[in-house]
Amino acid sequence: MLVLMRCLLAFTALALLWLEEVDPGEFTRVTYGSLTLYCLHSAVVALVSYQSGWPAPSRALHWIDIVFFTSLVSLTEGANSLFFYFFFYPILIASLAWGFREGIAVTTASIVLFFALGLYFAPDKELFALHRTLARVAYLFAFGYLIASLGGYEIKLKRRLRLLKDVNDVADARFGFDEVVGRNLDRLLDFYAADSSLLVLKHPGDPPRFVLYQASRRKPGQGSIANAITESAARALLALPETIGASYRGRWASWLPRIRRHVAIDLARQVKSQAFLSESEALANLLDARALLTVPYARPGSTRGRLFVASARHGFPPIEIEFLAQVLDAMAAVLENIVLTEQHFGKAASDERAAIARDLHDTTIQPYIGLKLALEALQREAGEREPISRRIGELVEMAGMTVQDLRKYTRQIRERTQMPGEALAAAVQMHSERLTRFYGIVVDVACDVSAQIDGQLATEAFQMVSEGISNVLRHTAAKSAFVVLREEPSTLLIQIGNAAPEPSDAAPTFMPRSIHERSLALGGTTAVGRRADGYTLVEVRLPLK
Known part of the structure; x- marks a missing residue:
């Protein structure tokens, strides 16, 4: 619906010129002509958007608005133009549709174009008020930054909700434990634009079993593979306490000072600190990453572990620790449901296999044994010298082999053994x-x-x-x-x-x-x-x- 505001602005500007509320300057025909074309452009864009179901605006549209508003300011009193306020519209559109970076880019372009072209096209250089121009530039920057921040934050929240929705998707459960882990690690890669994401799990047992899942941009599609690792390697990856989440960022070049950014949060007590810097630095070196985000994986009386998101290109703000912990909690709940479901169906399947094995023994193996005994009796009655005795012996052997095969098959069904x-x-x-x-x-x-x-x-x-x-x-x-x-x-x-x-x-x-x-x-x-x-x-x- 924001496209309708473009029409409102365009026709409002035309009305102000027609009512002579704004001086059209020396190029009256050019001003009226360009404004008329912009009104037609706004109307066409609104009509197309209406027929398409009001989709998200194209990135090119707000840049077209910047070009037009700059020309309108240039043709109408320069830096003193009333149309200065129109610049906030493309900033708002860019921020809400494309986020903080696009909003800041549009804000910066608006400031530069307004100041440079507004000064150049001022109708009377003596009337040019520097203090007013600088005030407008300050307003444009301040409110542009606020709008870009709010727009970026809204998009960030939407992406977070989408990620949590995908992680909680029960439809993924049908693919099994490993596949769900791999899918979620890939989602974290895309969400954080990271280079790798890892999940280390310590399954209870005597001795415990350690498993590593790793998704990497260099090796896509490998996140669902459960790699067994040694206890020493697992202990190195699980060096942080079980309640600690951390965000670490090392220095980005060897010639820079040894400036690091590190925050640790005790997720159980919600207490921030600068502790565990050496452990976080060791983990970043182990994973060959300059920046690291990690939270613990823990379910009561069940598997323990730790999740890592690593990057060599950018850092992670400390606020992401708590969100990543929420994502991992949702992921752990889905995985726990998968394990419980597999155990339930496994018990039901085991009972069914035992019943089938008993039925096979009673209805198939026993008759075959009876047939084998009857053939042995017939062979004895025929005597060893009769020619048919040899053929009966072959039938006895075939029946015996069949009984062995059936018993083996029954055992495989009952014990679920495989070849x-x-x-x-x-x-x-x-x-x-x-x-x-x-x-x-x-x-x-x-x-x-x-x-x-x-x-x-x-x-x-x-x-x-x-x-x-x-x-x-x-x-x-x-x-x-x-x-x-x-x-x-x-x-x-x-x-x-x-x-x-x-x-x-x-x-x-x-x-x-x-x-x-x-x-x-x-x-x-x-x-x-x-x-x-x-x-x-x-x-x-x-x-x-």
Whole structure:
């Protein structure tokens, strides 16, 4: 709505000239013409703003206002012009829309232009009143500075509220503890225009576990990675007492005097002091920063730690200590809720897994054991010399292996154990050899996967390979197949293929449902196609964790 004030000022100036309340000077036509154009400009800007829903004014508009008001002052009595007061409008717009720096810049430009051009275009140099001009310059500076300060403070408060809102956003909780920490560290980087932000946590235990999260402008996207650190490194970062927040700024050049600015606040007692200067300086050197802002992370009976915001370009005012403590309190509350929620769902999932394991034992393993005993009895009844006895023996062995696999799977469900990454290749190879032995299908395995692959990903990959080869046995007459496991920069590639019984150019129309659902659950993709050599190919790509 402030754009309407521009129209009011423009038409008011035109009315004052028309009523001859202000001397238009020697260039009457130029004065009336420029003022008319400015009125049209103001009206068009107001109309466009109305149609756009009154957006924030463009930065160029208040500079255009400065140019016009300067020309208006120059054409109408110079430094004595009544239109001097119009300069406060662009100062107000710049300060409210763009903050303190823009407001001060517009104030400075207004002062310089008013004094220089007002003096130059004064109609009668003898009537030029230095004391009045200097008084107006002083008014312009004083009120311009106040307006810029208030505008900058309002924008600062809005940014603070926006940051607190983002930190308290419950939608972030679904991403997990580490991801929420990383997102908030990135937000602090942007809010303070800092170079790095760090969170050091000391998780309770015997011995305690120390974790470091670090977001840096030089390495974006790394804030959500939990890095384990040694106790000695953690003690160096946690040197300040648990209730102390501090703001430190060292000297900015080696040739400057050893001038430092340091404030420490006991957040529990709200007492400021100059204590802990040596600890703050040591922390700044450790983090390779000239300026440092730090507050403690503490939850009753829970994790302890400390948050750091560091910069090599600018300092942090001491008032930011208390605000950063508020941000960290909000962040800690969200993280605590995430931990409690994960514990709740973990307990519920554990109970559900135990129930599923009992059901598997009662409804699946026991019948298989019964089948195995019946086959052993049948083998004994047939006698060792009968040809069919050997085939029955193979069935007994298959039943025994299946019982072992089911018991292993049941134990994994109950205890939530996962396959080690280094065991994936051996497990796939062993499973392929078993299929070759019992079913006569030749499976060629090519595995290029590092031992550091995530356990959950390895377990899911093995289940997909098992399901894929089982599909070959159940739904095709192929006697050869292949499995490819290859670790790529950001994905795990799984390819399962079999020779088509009848070579065809038509693309396969099926989609293995179980494999596809597992892939989607892990954020991956599944595709089915046919290679040029006649092999039907199922290709799965899973993101590496």
